[in-house]
Amino acid sequence: MKIAIWGNELIAWTAAACFAEMGNEVLFVPHYKGGSENTRKSSSKDAPANVKEEPGLIKQFEEQENSGRLQFSNSSNASEAILHLLAFLPKQIDLANSLCELLAIDESRQLVLINTSNFGIGASDKLQEKFKGQQQVMAYIPDQLPAGSALKNFKQPDHLIIGCQHDWALMHIRALYRPFSQNLSNWLIMSAKEAEYTKFAITGMLALRLAYINDLANLADELDVDIDIIREAMGSDERIGQHYLNPGCGFGGEHFPQYIEGLAGTLSEARNSSLLSTVLEQNEKQKELPFRKLWRHYDCDLQGKTISIWGLAFKPGTASISNAPSLKIIDALLNQGCTVQVHDPMALENIQQHFEQHIYRNQLQLCQHEMQTLENSDGLLLLTEWPQYSSPDYQAMSELMNTQLIIDGRNLFDKEFLQELGFTYQGVGR
Amino acid sequence: MNTISAGPHWQALQALAENQRLQPIHQLFSENPERFSQLSFRLGALLVDFSKQHYQQETIEQLIALAEESELPSWIDKLFAGVEVNHTENRPALHTALRLPEGRECFLDGQNISIDVQENLKRMEELVNHIHTGQWRGFSGEAINTVVNIGVGGSDLGPLMACNALAETPARDDSSQLAQQAAIDVHFVSSMDGSQLADLLKVLNPARTLFVIASKSFTTIDTMANAATAKEWLCKHANCSDTALVARHFIGVSSKPEKMLDWGIPKQNQLEFWEWTGGRYSMWSAIGLLIALKLGMSTFKDMLAGAHNMDEHFRLTPLKENIPVLLALTGIWNINFLNIGAHAILPYDGRLKNLPAYLEQLEMESNGKSVNRQGETVDYNTCPILWGEIGTNAQHAFYQLLHQGTEAVMCDFIVAAKRYGPDASQELRHQHQLNLANCFAQSRILALGDSVLEDAHTAPAHKRYQGNQPCTTIMLNELSPFTFGQLIAMYEHKVFVQSVIWGINPFDQWGVELGKQVATNLLGQLDGENLETLDASTAGLIKTINGDKVGVM
Numbered sequence: 001m002k003i004a005i006w007g008n009e010l011i012a013w014t015a016a017a018c019f020a021e022m023g024n025e026v027l028f029v030p031h032y033k034g035g036s037e038n039t040r041k042s043s044s045k046d047a048p049a050n051v052k053e054e055p056g057l058i059k060q061f062e063e064q065e066n067s068g069r070l071q072f073s074n075s076s077n078a079s080e081a082i083l084h085l086l087a088f089l090p091k092q093i094d095l096a097n098s099l100c101e102l103l104a105i106d107e108s109r110q111l112v113l114i115n116t117s118n119f120g121i122g123a124s125d126k127l128q129e130k131f132k133g134q135q136q137v138m139a140y141i142p143d144q145l146p147a148g149s150a151l152k153n154f155k156q157p158d159h160l161i162i163g164c165q166h167d168w169a170l171m172h173i174r175a176l177y178r179p180f181s182q183n184l185s186n187w188l189i190m191s192a193k194e195a196e197y198t199k200f201a202i203t204g205m206l207a208l209r210l211a212y213i214n215d216l217a218n219l220a221d222e223l224d225v226d227i228d229i230i231r232e233a234m235g236s237d238e239r240i241g242q243h244y245l246n247p248g249c250g251f252g253g254e255h256f257p258q259y260i261e262g263l264a265g266t267l268s269e270a271r272n273s274s275l276l277s278t279v280l281e282q283n284e285k286q287k288e289l290p291f292r293k294l295w296r297h298y299d300c301d302l303q304g305k306t307i308s309i310w311g312l313a314f315k316p317g318t319a320s321i322s323n324a325p326s327l328k329i330i331d332a333l334l335n336q337g338c339t340v341q342v343h344d345p346m347a348l349e350n351i352q353q354h355f356e357q358h359i360y361r362n363q364l365q366l367c368q369h370e371m372q373t374l375e376n377s378d379g380l381l382l383l384t385e386w387p388q389y390s391s392p393d394y395q396a397m398s399e400l401m402n403t404q405l406i407i408d409g410r411n412l413f414d415k416e417f418l419q420e421l422g423f424t425y426q427g428v429g430r
Numbered sequence: 431m432n433t434i435s436a437g438p439h440w441q442a443l444q445a446l447a448e449n450q451r452l453q454p455i456h457q458l459f460s461e462n463p464e465r466f467s468q469l470s471f472r473l474g475a476l477l478v479d480f481s482k483q484h485y486q487q488e489t490i491e492q493l494i495a496l497a498e499e500s501e502l503p504s505w506i507d508k509l510f511a512g513v514e515v516n517h518t519e520n521r522p523a524l525h526t527a528l529r530l531p532e533g534r535e536c537f538l539d540g541q542n543i544s545i546d547v548q549e550n551l552k553r554m555e556e557l558v559n560h561i562h563t564g565q566w567r568g569f570s571g572e573a574i575n576t577v578v579n580i581g582v583g584g585s586d587l588g589p590l591m592a593c594n595a596l597a598e599t600p601a602r603d604d605s606s607q608l609a610q611q612a613a614i615d616v617h618f619v620s621s622m623d624g625s626q627l628a629d630l631l632k633v634l635n636p637a638r639t640l641f642v643i644a645s646k647s648f649t650t651i652d653t654m655a656n657a658a659t660a661k662e663w664l665c666k667h668a669n670c671s672d673t674a675l676v677a678r679h680f681i682g683v684s685s686k687p688e689k690m691l692d693w694g695i696p697k698q699n700q701l702e703f704w705e706w707t708g709g710r711y712s713m714w715s716a717i718g719l720l721i722a723l724k725l726g727m728s729t730f731k732d733m734l735a736g737a738h739n740m741d742e743h744f745r746l747t748p749l750k751e752n753i754p755v756l757l758a759l760t761g762i763w764n765i766n767f768l769n770i771g772a773h774a775i776l777p778y779d780g781r782l783k784n785l786p787a788y789l790e791q792l793e794m795e796s797n798g799k800s801v802n803r804q805g806e807t808v809d810y811n812t813c814p815i816l817w818g819e820i821g822t823n824a825q826h827a828f829y830q831l832l833h834q835g836t837e838a839v840m841c842d843f844i845v846a847a848k849r850y851g852p853d854a855s856q857e858l859r860h861q862h863q864l865n866l867a868n869c870f871a872q873s874r875i876l877a878l879g880d881s882v883l884e885d886a887h888t889a890p891a892h893k894r895y896q897g898n899q900p901c902t903t904i905m906l907n908e909l910s911p912f913t914f915g916q917l918i919a920m921y922e923h924k925v926f927v928q929s930v931i932w933g934i935n936p937f938d939q940w941g942v943e944l945g946k947q948v949a950t951n952l953l954g955q956l957d958g959e960n961l962e963t964l965d966a967s968t969a970g971l972i973k974t975i976n977g978d979k980v981g982v983m
Contacts, residue, residue: 285572292571300569300674335565 001025001176004078006032006099007087011116011143013051013061014150015085020064022179027073027081034098036079042072049319049346054150079103082110083172087143088117090258100130100138111136112172115192116143118255120262121200124163124192139164139173140192142199148317159186163195200263204276207260209244210251211279214286217247217429227429228411247428249383249409250287252314252323257283287325290381290409291332293426297379297405303337306402308373311384311410312344312351319346321354325409326383334360341365341373345386374400385410394421433802434933435766435810439496446489447767454898455484456881462486471753473743475907476916478753482877482901483760484768493759494749497931502749505930510745512538512706516937517803523937525711525922528703529738529915538706546704550716551731554701555605557681558722561640562612568678569668570637575614578630579720580660581644582620582652585683587791588713588918589644589720590618591784592733596721596911598781599729606726616724622652624659631660636667642681644717646709648689651946657693683716708937710791711922729911736915744923754920757902758927761840764900765811770838774828775818778845778869781909785844786818789921796925796936803933812932814840821845822868832876833895841901843873844917846909873901 001024005016008030020026030042044061052058064070078084079102088095096117103111111131115124115138128138140163145153160177164170170189181187190198213231220227227247235242251257257280264276295302314324321327326342330351333340340363342351348366355361367373370389374380374397382389390412398404404423406413411427418425434440459465459481469481509515512522527536527543536544560566564573579589593616601607617634619626641660645653661676668675673694682690683701690700701716713721714734722730740754749755764770773793775786797813819827821843832839849862879897880886886894904920906913929936952968955961958976961969 288571295567295571296569296670300567300571300670300678332565332567335560335563336567 001083001172002027002081003083003085003176004029004073004081005085005087006078007089007092007095007117008048009087009089009117009143010048010050010054010147010150011145011154012085012087013047014054014057014145014154015087015116016070017057017061017064018151018154018180019176020067020070021060024069024176026064026070027078028070029073029075029078032075032095032099034095036076036102050147050317053317055148056151060151075102082112083176084111084113086113086115086117088119090118090120090255090262092117093119093123096127097130100127104130104132104136107131107133107136109133109136112169113138114173115140118143118196118199118259118262121196121266122193124196128192135168137164137166137169138192139166139169140195141173142195142202144199144202147315155180156183158183159188160184161188161190161195161198163190163192165189165191200259200266203256203259204263204279206244207251207256207276207279207283211282213245213247214250214428215282218286218289220429226415230429247411248286249289249325249428250283250285252287252321252325254320254322257323284328287328288332289428290325290383290407291329293407294379294381294405295336297407297424297426302333305337305378306339306341306376307333308377308380308401309340309342310344310370310373310380310382310389311386312342313347313384313386316384316386319350321347321350324383326351327354329381329383330355330364331358334358334363337363339363339365341367341375341377343367343370343373344384345388371396371400377401378403379405379407381407381409382412383409385412394418394423398422433806433809434496434500434931435808437496437499439492439499440766443489443492443496443763443767446485446492447763450484450486450489451768454879454881455482455900456878456897458484458486459878471751471756473753473916474739475910475913476753476920477905477907478757478920479903479905480756480760482873482903483763484898484900485760485763489763490750490756490759493763494755496762497749497755497759497927500931500933502755502927502930505926506745509926510741512536516708516935518935518938518940521937522706523708523711524706525708525714526738526741528707528714529734529741529919531735531738543704543706550702554716554719554722555727557701557719558727559605559608561614561723562608562726564612566640566678568637568639569664569670569675572637574638574640575612576617576634576639577614577642577720577723578617578619578627578634578639578660579642579644580619580627580653580656581642581683581717582622582650583791583795584709584712585644585646585650585653585717586618586620587784587788588710589718591782591788592713592718592721592914593618593724594784595781595909595914596725596729596733598909599725599911601726602732603726603728605728609722609724609726609729614723616720618720619656620652622655624656627656627659631663636664639664640679640681642683642719643690643693643695644683644719646685646703646707646712648682648684648686648693651949681719683719710795713918725911732911733915736910736912736917737919738915739912740916740919740923744919754923755927757920758924758931760900760902761814761924761928762931764840765814768838768900769811770840770900771811771814772837772839773814773816774824774832774839774841775816776821776824776841776843776872777818778821778843778865779849779909780820782844783820786816788918789818790816792921793925795939795942797929797932797934798941799934799936801934803935808932808934810932812934813928818842821872822865825868825872829872832899834892839899841873841876841899843869843901843903844906845869845903846906846913848908869903873903877901 003019003024004027005012006029016026016028044058086096124138124140142161217227231245234240235245260276260280264280267273267276312321312326314320314322330340352366355364406423406425408427415425415430465481470479510526512524514520515523528547530536530544532548535542561574566574568574601610617630643657664675664679676694677696680695681699682695684690685703685705687700703715707715718730744754775789777785793816794813800807802808850859875895876899877897880895925936955972
């Protein structure tokens with residue numbers, strides 16, 4: 001089959017590589033600018049950081065490019081396909097509108113559009129309204145790819161949610177996804193609106209779990225019990241399970257908070273429910289948890305202290321600092337008169353840009369090696385669990401630091417071992 | 431005795447008053463259609479209409495002659511020049527210096543005090559910014575989001591009034607925008623018995639609450655008692671050192687830095703004002719911190735600019751067009767020549783609900799005195815009793831007395847001509863029209879009586895309205911930080927002008943001292959000390975509390 005893929009999200013690159021592998025002809029337009037204008041020539045070199053970091057993805061993508069089944073396309077060529085997959089950012093809804101208007105001009109042609117972008121509940125139906133033809137259908141399939149195992153998840157999903165109730169279009173979609181269905185326990189067919197709602201509901205549920213485990217961890221701190229033990233025991237209950245039960249200093253990223261914000265807004269407007277807004281509020285508070293622990297350790301006075309930070313990206317494996325806890329913590333420390341020495345394997349440049357206008361930017365030192373951050377340090381805050389931080393040279397750390405204080409925002413280190421080595425250790429809930 | 435009441439102008443005014451009594455206000459209107467244009471005055475967006483007063487043009491001329499006889503112009507010069515107009519405490523009263531724009535100088539003892547004022551404003555701005563950006567942290571490390579002002583009198587009434595009056599001010603620049611985003615919750619506690627504070631402490635989060643202790647002397651017992659209770663409450667919840675607790679949860683505003691330090695407030699948490707600022711004139715100083723916290727520094731500065739605009743008008747305008755002077759002389763006429771001893775403050779604007787309480791202090795604490803600058807008892811009335819309420823609410827309370835009682839009362843109607851923009855609901859905009867209609871209707875009937883009706887004389891006696899209660903209408907184009915500043919400065923200067931005519935010092939308040947002293951002594955007696963020195967009433971009351979047997983019928 002011939003399919004056009006629009007947008008620059010992780011799912012766009014993954015879908016392009018996977019559909020091509022199954023013999024489809026894929027026309028890929030990652031940088032669509034709206035209208036019928038031809039977009040600039042792309043290559044896999046231009047892939048966004050999270051795509052490049054995705055295990056095996058670029059390799060498979062380039063193989064498919066070499067096979068000729070996958071090609072970067074301009075919008076006029078791509079628009080001729082029957083099948084289209086839309087993978088835009090939530091803020092790019094204008095692009096989706098523009099694309100639909102372009103495709104809808106000819107009412108007689110056949111079109112199956114699969115929207116994977118999160119534009120909110122009811123958005124796909126709104127896009128559908130632009131089409132007048134009988135065989136012109138907008139479906140919605142939620143993007144559920146976890147960063148780090150996108151390929152595996154795309155190829156072998158254990159369930160597929162398909163928001164489409166148009167038999168003719170559904171036939172095309174089933175055919176397109178059949179090669180990926182050998183592990184599939186369930187085709188969940190519903191309306192586009194219900195599928196959008198499902199996506200939001202799942203995201204909200206995960207956020208609730210995170211908020212709950214963080215709340216439990218904070219209480220564990222006060223009660224002097226180890227949240228790790230509680231967490232394992234909770235996870236062993238099959239009604240609960242182990243996923244999304246790791247406490248930490250808050251979630252960030254471009255999408256997750258944004259989706260929840262959307263859902264929180266919908267819930268509070270329609271149902272006067274503040275459950276998810278509270279989750280978001282708590283999460284913002286949780287991001288400053290390491291700062292608060294440090295603050296209390298030093299009896300509410302950090303003036304003149306030198307503080308080290310390991311990990312600035314909102315999660316390991318990305319340069320993105322979008323909504324990352326590091327932003328709030330650095331700001332707070334600078335305002336309290338600290339010198340802040342930071343390291344991150346990928347995000348240093350973004351941090352530099354972010355704090356360029358800060359009035360106390362002179363107190364911020366970017367370090368190329370994590371050990372450099374520890375010189376004369378009065379405390380280390382670990383904010384992102386990059387694997388390279390897991391087993392550092394503790395002896396060297398101890399020698400470099402002024403005060404052997406570690407505040408572990410991700411519960412990465414072994415508490416007892418560090419204490420044995422003479423460090424003062426504080427985790428999240430342990 | 432050197433008294434103004436023996437002078438020629440006083441005598442002439444008394445004669446005028448005799449005649450004026452025979453001629454009711456409604457008659458003045460029917461005889462002179464130009465009354466409004468002759469007797470209303472404007473300064474920018476502020477209009478003051480004296481035409482519903484019980485006097486005529488020539489009365490004003492005589493009143494101005496009286497003011498000149500009292501050497502008012504030279505007193506105005508002395509006030510602004512920093513002469514020690516507060517002679518019982520050997521201090522100038524330079525609240526006008528607090529509102530000078532940056533770059534203008536004001537010298538006191540060879541020092542340019544404007545530099546201190548501007549420096550203090552900058553410090554205030556830094557503090558405010560620190561709190562608005564969420565970077566002022568409490569003991570837990572969380573950002574402060576609630577500020578409680580602990581102060582009484584001048585350290586309470588002014589900022590409380592301004593915060594309520596200007597809460598609707600739209601964001602104009604970064605500073606006020608930041609204030610609106612930060613949405614700091616502000617509260618005011620003043621009462622000595624701790625009841626306001628106790629109610630608040632039940633609902634506030636100690637980790638996120640900051641207290642501002644505002645006291646010129648930093649010894650005011652009401653304030654220090656509330657501050658001690660607040661500190662005790664914080665201590666109970668926090669697990670940091672005492673030093674850290676005070677450093678993170680208390681700001682001091684005072685003219686006594688050493689006293690603030692003694693209490694534990696570190697230098698960086700101190701804002702100063704000076705001996706030359708009277709307590710009831712201190713809203714313009716760092717005492718206004720809560721105003722800036724709630725509304726933004728730019729709003730606070732706009733308020734200062736409005737007051738400065740009135741200062742310049744007062745300082746430079748000839749007496750016959752000088753609004754605070756005319757307002758004061760109108761009061762003199764009513765009090766000393768028409769023998770009116772009550773003054774109602776009637777804001778037709780819910781935002782100005784604290785204005786009556788503010789003016790009660792400003793006027794009665796300033797001019798409620800009977801000894802002149804020479805130490806002699808005066809033989810004329812001074813400050814009347816002031817009270818008031820939001821006009822439309824008062825209509826359902828004490829207006830009955832104004833309309834049909836036996837007391838003569840002079841009234842100030844204060845109203846904003848415009849309110850509620852095009853975005854407001856139609857009903858809300860209609861409410862403003864209703865409010866305006868009521869404001870004008872009431873001042874009209876109070877002044878003109880039922881002469882406004884054609885067939886009033888046919889009504890039974892209990893439905894008649896005598897009128898003749900003199901009214902001044904103060905109309906702001908809209909209630910903004912600037913016009914609010916003008917309004918309050920106008921009343922400040924009015925009070926000063928009246929004090930000059932009466933020959934008294936408006937800047938001291940010795941009448942409130944003895945009570946403090948006696949209360950301190952009674953503390954011991956409440957704790958069981960000998961009651962023999964007391965009068966029977968006080969002794970009896972204390973015995974009752976302490977459970978002793980007393981002969982109560």
